[in-house]
Amino acid sequence: xxxxxxxxxxxLLRLLALKRHEVPPPGxxxxxxxxxxxSIRAGTEVSDRTTxxxxxxxIRGEPMIAGxxxxxxxxxxxxxxxxxxxxVDSDVPALAGPSLAPTTANANSGLFMATSEWEPGPSSLAxxxxxxxxxxxxxxxxxHQRAIALGGTTTGLGTPSGSYFxxxxxxxxxxxxxxxxxxxxxxxxxx
Amino acid sequence: MRPPAVKPSDPPPPGAxxxxxxxxxxxxxxxxxDLEAYDLLVRRHQERLYATVYHMTSNHEDAADIxxxxxxxxxxxxxxxxxxxxxxxxxxxxxxxxxxNFLKQRKNRAPGLSLNDLDFNAEHDPDILALISDRTPRRxxxxxxxxxxxxxxxxxxxxxxxxxxxxxxxxxxPHEEIASLMDCNAGTxxxxxxxxxxQLQAYLSDYLK
Numbered sequence: 001x002x003x004x005x006x007x008x009x010x011x012l013l014r015l016l017a018l019k020r021h022e023v024p025p026p027g028x029x030x031x032x033x034x035x036x037x038x039s040i041r042a043g044t045e046v047s048d049r050t051t052x053x054x055x056x057x058x059i060r061g062e063p064m065i066a067g068x069x070x071x072x073x074x075x076x077x078x079x080x081x082x083x084x085x086x087x088v089d090s091d092v093p094a095l096a097g098p099s100l101a102p103t104t105a106n107a108n109s110g111l112f113m114a115t116s117e118w119e120p121g122p123s124s125l126a127x128x129x130x131x132x133x134x135x136x137x138x139x140x141x142x143x144h145q146r147a148i149a150l151g152g153t154t155t156g157l158g159t160p161s162g163s164y165f166x167x168x169x170x171x172x173x174x175x176x177x178x179x180x181x182x183x184x185x186x187x188x189x190x191x
Numbered sequence: 192m193r194p195p196a197v198k199p200s201d202p203p204p205p206g207a208x209x210x211x212x213x214x215x216x217x218x219x220x221x222x223x224x225d226l227e228a229y230d231l232l233v234r235r236h237q238e239r240l241y242a243t244v245y246h247m248t249s250n251h252e253d254a255a256d257i258x259x260x261x262x263x264x265x266x267x268x269x270x271x272x273x274x275x276x277x278x279x280x281x282x283x284x285x286x287x288x289x290x291x292n293f294l295k296q297r298k299n300r301a302p303g304l305s306l307n308d309l310d311f312n313a314e315h316d317p318d319i320l321a322l323i324s325d326r327t328p329r330r331x332x333x334x335x336x337x338x339x340x341x342x343x344x345x346x347x348x349x350x351x352x353x354x355x356x357x358x359x360x361x362x363x364x365p366h367e368e369i370a371s372l373m374d375c376n377a378g379t380x381x382x383x384x385x386x387x388x389x390q391l392q393a394y395l396s397d398y399l400k
Contacts, residue, residue: 016361
């Protein structure tokens with residue numbers, strides 16, 4: 001059973017009764033429902049549109065934002081193309097490591113490590129500056145003979161693309177941390 | 192003294208003419224996308240919902256925004272309303288939670304009061320008249336000043352204590368219903384109410400002697 005409030009509480013409750021006489025501006029409750037319904041309708045119309053329609057609407061309304069998105073898109077496209085190009089360049093398949101020098105092959109990348117063992121000597125390996133700043137290794141028939149002596153096979157130079165032949169010069173670039181990347185090949189030039 | 196505990200969704204007594212559709216019927220229609228039905232629901236409950244938010248914020252603009260936002264969010268969530276409770280209880284709970292969240296965010300800045308005017312009946316309310324009778328030492332004070340002091344004191348209470356005062360002492364809601372709205376038990380509501388009243392009496396001691 002609730003205790004009846006004491007005098008001071010009674011007076012507080014009387015004072016709080018004043019709050020019930022606070023009323024919003026005239027007409028407020030007449031306007032609010034229509035504002036709510038209009039907002040709901042607007043929200044419904046937006047949700048009924050497809051994503052593309054919403055995007056198109058945003059582009060039309062905010063040309064600056066649309067321009068920024070376009071610049072971002074073009075940048076992303078160019079970046080993607082350059083990454084793809086790099087991937088293609090580094091994916092020249094012919095010089096599979098085991099056929100040339102199994103002991104020096106990089107098992108992860110399939111590229112050769114530039115080591116003294118791989119280099120048969122100055123007469124068979126020409127060094128020249130590369131445009132990209134690396135070194136160009138030219139594989140000569142003597143280099144291939146050396147590779148065979150190390151346990152490689154001559155067919156390794158021709159596979160898997162079949163475009164590398166014994167005796168044909170193949171240009172390599174030595175990338176910085178010592179990876180040898182093939183960059184050029186002239187079929188038949190060594191025969 | 193205690194305001195009548197009005198439940199807007201109470202069914203009419205047996206035999207009474209039912210000219211207006213019940214909330215459940217309107218809700219069912221609104222769930223099907225009938226905005227006219229929802230408009231009726233808004234008109235039916237907006238005053239009480241607004242009043243609660245207003246008494247919590249002591250700011251008309253904030254209360255208008257929160258009330259409007261509550262009805263819009265409720266409409267968007269209406270398909271998930273299963274009818275486990277009255278529509279009014281359901282939307283009231285949304286309003287209470289949104290108000291408490293708003294007040295938490297507002298904590299970092301000083302609450303700007305934007306008080307509504309007092310209606311004409313305030314001067315004739317027997318409770319008010321009794322308060323400013325000759326027993327009151329501050330009988331020279333006008334109602335507007337009293338209103339400002341009262342709202343300032345209310346804003347000094349914590350959100351949960353203010354909420355129980357608003358729901359019980361101003362809106363006339365029973366303890367159990369408040370407990371259901373605030374996810375606590377009725378005992379907690381009573382103890383919060385007791386503490387909040389003590390706080391208010393301390394803040395307003397000059398006007399309660």
